[in-house]
Amino acid sequence: MSATRDFDDIARAWLDLMPSEAPDRAVDAVLEAVSSAPQRRGRRFGPRRFTPMARLGLAGGLAAAIVIAGALALGPRTSPDVTNPANSGDPSASPSVSPDAGRTAGALDSALRSTWAAFANENATLSTGAGPVSLVVNPVGTSIAAENYGPGHGYASTASQIAPDQVEVVLDRDGGGCFAGDRGVYNVQLDDTKGYLTITSLSDECSNRFLVFVGRWVRSLDDPSTIGAGAITALDPGFSIVMPDDDYQTRHLTDFVEIAGTTYSLMVHKNPQPFADPCSTAEERVPYQPGAQAFVDFFKGNDAYDVTDIAPLTISGHDALHATVGGKANYARCPDQALYEYTPKNCACHFIVGPGGADSMYLVEVGSDTYLFIVSPIGLAIEREIIDSIRIPFDLPVQ
Amino acid sequence: MDELVEQARAGDREAFASLVRMTSDRMYAIATRILRDADLAEDALQGALITAWKSLPTLRDPARFEAWLRRLLVHACYAEARRRRSWTTNIRVLPVDGPVGPDGLISIVERDALDKAFARLSMEQRAVFVLHHHLGLSLTEIADTLGVPAGTARSRLHYATQTLRAAITADLQPTPQGRMA
Numbered sequence: 119m120s121a122t123r124d125f126d127d128i129a130r131a132w133l134d135l136m137p138s139e140a141p142d143r144a145v146d147a148v149l150e151a152v153s154s155a156p157q158r159r160g161r162r163f164g165p166r167r168f169t170p171m172a173r174l175g176l177a178g179g180l181a182a183a184i185v186i187a188g189a190l191a192l193g194p195r196t197s198p199d200v201t202n203p204a205n206s207g208d209p210s211a212s213p214s215v216s217p218d219a220g221r222t223a224g225a226l227d228s229a230l231r232s233t234w235a236a237f238a239n240e241n242a243t244l245s246t247g248a249g250p251v252s253l254v255v256n257p258v259g260t261s262i263a264a265e266n267y268g269p270g271h272g273y274a275s276t277a278s279q280i281a282p283d284q285v286e287v288v289l290d291r292d293g294g295g296c297f298a299g300d301r302g303v304y305n306v307q308l309d310d311t312k313g314y315l316t317i318t319s320l321s322d323e324c325s326n327r328f329l330v331f332v333g334r335w336v337r338s339l340d341d342p343s344t345i346g347a348g349a350i351t352a353l354d355p356g357f358s359i360v361m362p363d364d365d366y367q368t369r370h371l372t373d374f375v376e377i378a379g380t381t382y383s384l385m386v387h388k389n390p391q392p393f394a395d396p397c398s399t400a401e402e403r404v405p406y407q408p409g410a411q412a413f414v415d416f417f418k419g420n421d422a423y424d425v426t427d428i429a430p431l432t433i434s435g436h437d438a439l440h441a442t443v444g445g446k447a448n449y450a451r452c453p454d455q456a457l458y459e460y461t462p463k464n465c466a467c468h469f470i471v472g473p474g475g476a477d478s479m480y481l482v483e484v485g486s487d488t489y490l491f492i493v494s495p496i497g498l499a500i501e502r503e504i505i506d507s508i509r510i511p512f513d514l515p516v517q
Numbered sequence: 518m519d520e521l522v523e524q525a526r527a528g529d530r531e532a533f534a535s536l537v538r539m540t541s542d543r544m545y546a547i548a549t550r551i552l553r554d555a556d557l558a559e560d561a562l563q564g565a566l567i568t569a570w571k572s573l574p575t576l577r578d579p580a581r582f583e584a585w586l587r588r589l590l591v592h593a594c595y596a597e598a599r600r601r602r603s604w605t606t607n608i609r610v611l612p613v614d615g616p617v618g619p620d621g622l623i624s625i626v627e628r629d630a631l632d633k634a635f636a637r638l639s640m641e642q643r644a645v646f647v648l649h650h651h652l653g654l655s656l657t658e659i660a661d662t663l664g665v666p667a668g669t670a671r672s673r674l675h676y677a678t679q680t681l682r683a684a685i686t687a688d689l690q691p692t693p694q695g696r697m698a
Contacts, residue, residue, distance in 0.1 A: 125682050129650045131623040132631045133550050140545035144559045148541075148566040149534050155567060157528055157574050257575050342572065365664065367568060367592055378596040380641070494599050 226259035226279050229312050232343050234335035235351060237514040244271055244294075244329060250351070250514055253335055257342070262287060264330045270294040273327040275302075283307055287331075289324055296324035304331060311360050313337050313347030314515070333517035339377050342367050346382075350375055353388055355484060355511030357434075361504050373462035382498065387490040389463040390481075396422040396445070396459065397452035406463050410439040410481030410488055413460075417441070422449045422457050427478070434510050437483045442496075444476030460490075480505050522579035525570075533570055540583060541566070544590050550647040553635065557597045564597070565590040587662050591644045598640045627685050634684030638677050645670050646677040 234253040240246065244267060252265045255277065262285075263274035271294040275287035280303070289300040302322030308315055315335045322328040336358065337348030346361030352370050364379030373388035390413055394402045404416060417423045427442040445457040456470040471477060478501060480491040489510065493501045518539065524532035541562065548558035548565075568589050576585055623631075635643065641663075648654045648662060656674065660667040 125678070125685070126650065128623050128627060128685065129631075129646075129678075129681065132628060133647065133651045135623075135628065136546065136549045136553075137555065138542055138546035138549075140541040140562060141559060144545070144562055145537060145541050148537055148563050148570075151563070151567050152530055152533060152537075152570045155571060157571055256577075258577060342575075365592070367589075367596075369564065369568075369596070376596065378592070378599070380592070380595060383596065383599055 224279050226255055226262070226277050226285055227282075228259065229308055229345055230279075230285075230306060230315070231255045231257055231259045232345065232348070233338040233341035234315055235338045235349065235514055236333055236335045236517050238267070238333075238517040241329065244268065244326060246271070251330075251517070252338065253331065261290075262331075267330055271326065271330060273324065273330055275327070284320070287322075287327070289327065294324075295326045300324035300327070302327055302331075311347040312345045312363075313349070313358065313360060334515040336515055339366065340368050340370070340375070346377075346379070349512050349514070350377070350386065351512070351514065353386065353489075355487075357386075357489075357508055357510035358512045359384065359504065359509075360507035362500065371462070371467050372465040374465055374467065382504075383494050384504065385469075385490075385492045385494070387460070387462045387465075387469070387492075389488055390460045390490045391463045392416045392420075392460045393458040393468070396420065396449070396457035397455065398458065401458060401461070401468055403461070408486065408488060410437075410483060413481055413488065413490070414439055414441045414443075414479075417443045422446055422451070424476075431480075433480060433482045433505060434508050436510070439481045440479065441481070442476055442478050443471070445471040445473050447474035449473065482508075482510065484510055518582065519579040522573075522576070522582045526573045526576060526579070533573070536582070537566055540586060543583075544586065547587065547647060547651065548590060548594055550651050551591070551594045551640065551643045552597060553632070557594075561590060561593040561597045565593040568593070584658075584662050587648075588664060591648075591663060594644065595640050630684040631681055634681050638680060639673075642673045642677040642680075645673040646681070649674055 232255060234255070236251055236253070238246065238249065238251045240248045246268050249266065251267055253262065254265060255262050259279070260277060261274065262277040263272045265272060273287075273294055273296065274290045276290060277285055277287050280286045283305055285304050285306055287302045287304065289296050289298055291298045300323040302324060303320040304322075305318045305320055306315060307318075313336060315337070317332050317335065319328045319332050337343060337345060339346075339348040339350050339359070340352045343366045344363060346363050346366065347359070349358040350356050350368075352368075352375055353373065359377075361377070361379070361382055361384060364381055366377050366379045369376045369378065375386050377384045377386075389406070389408070391403050391406045392413065394404045407413075407416075414425065414428060418425045422445065424444045424446060425441055426444070427440060429440045431438050431440055443459075445459070448454075449457065454473055456472050459469050459471050461468050476496055477492050477494075478496050482489045482491065491505060491508065493504050498504075518536070521532045521536050521539075525536055544565065545558060545562050548561045549555060552558050552561060565586065569586050572589075576582065635646075638646070644663065645659055648659045649656070654662065656667055656670050659674075660670040663670065
């Protein structure tokens, strides 16, 4: 038996010492959570208000669509490469390349594969009221569909990249005043951060799809993303941020989000409230006191913690406070145990810090709310760069 | 399983519950081995399964469900480790009852040496090591599961193996001071 073989056997035997049966409570908790959790089908936003016109039926919508289509003077179907200056979108976006340059059909560029968010105004043609909407490019970059535009107005389409800044979309099925196979060609431009996407139409046989797709969108970091620039709208108010690109998944709890990458992560807590006893799992809270200073003062006055690096600063134009809060490594009352630190006021959850661990906390006063941002791991050279990129409150781009 | 995945993807909670029951032990086993902490592993398992439910509509190939779930789980392990990162240097070793190892293959000294050395590995190295030695996945399968290049998986496994092997070797060698005392 070789030395390598010996090691493999030892490694396997060592790994086999660990338990392999999931506790029932863990499985039960998952099933309970799933019983009320919706799947992500682009329904992150609440239902939009649809105008009474929706009840007028398809004929009215179709007629309006035809009128709009004529008014927009879209390029002829046989000439999809004619640009439409009227829809040139964001002036800060980089210039278009020739539609024929580098034309190679394939999956959409990886930077486009995200969920994109915007605020759509009331639209009589689509019979929709004003509200947040989203545009979902699937993870493999082969389909695109709008969400929250109302029944039949998602315009789910097969998508392909036909040039570095152009995508072709082909409608998957009849609906919303259009027909399966309707083809459109759009210009797509990302801003420098890759957090914003501007879509302009070059041509579309489905004029209603044009109304839905065209506009300025922000990358939703509430959904999985490989790009670190975008916005969180699950918190109210939301915020935008620019982080290094990574493979991000976002977790949501009440008044808490964690944008977790493989290298970096950002935790955001709204209105954090300390636990009274860091050694107790009962999670009794101290009475909530708003404001960054009150939060920091609690930890300064608690001998379980070391509080250093306190400094006032300004983040996104708001008063803010930085502090490094660490759990003492040998806290006498509960040595070698995690310290129960705080929770967002409205969350039934807890955040702990291990003995000797520390967090670099950025507390920001946003109106009557206090936001706590933590970038991890602690000590990143780009920590301040990430924090300084935060814009809060954040308004969705309006279509 | 593919049929259950299809049903769950369409929003069938009962089908998803069946998938959870079918896979939770295997997933928990992976998480405990990567994190070496029962509580963290439980949290990672829950996080991964809930994310799986929410994101199932984005899974295109039902046959890849378990590999996809493993990837979510490993990412959940990374997140748990980060969230309670100070524990990575103060790992609580799970209690071991009964025989030290199957067929007495591993001694207490080796176990302790491996525990300590494993605590020094990064989460990424641990994940590759566990997927290879516990699940028996090839480097290509590991790379596919983790979404990293095969070369990256290979180097992580190499480093982890080297570290753990060195730890056993070192611990089995009598140190002059220790033996002389």
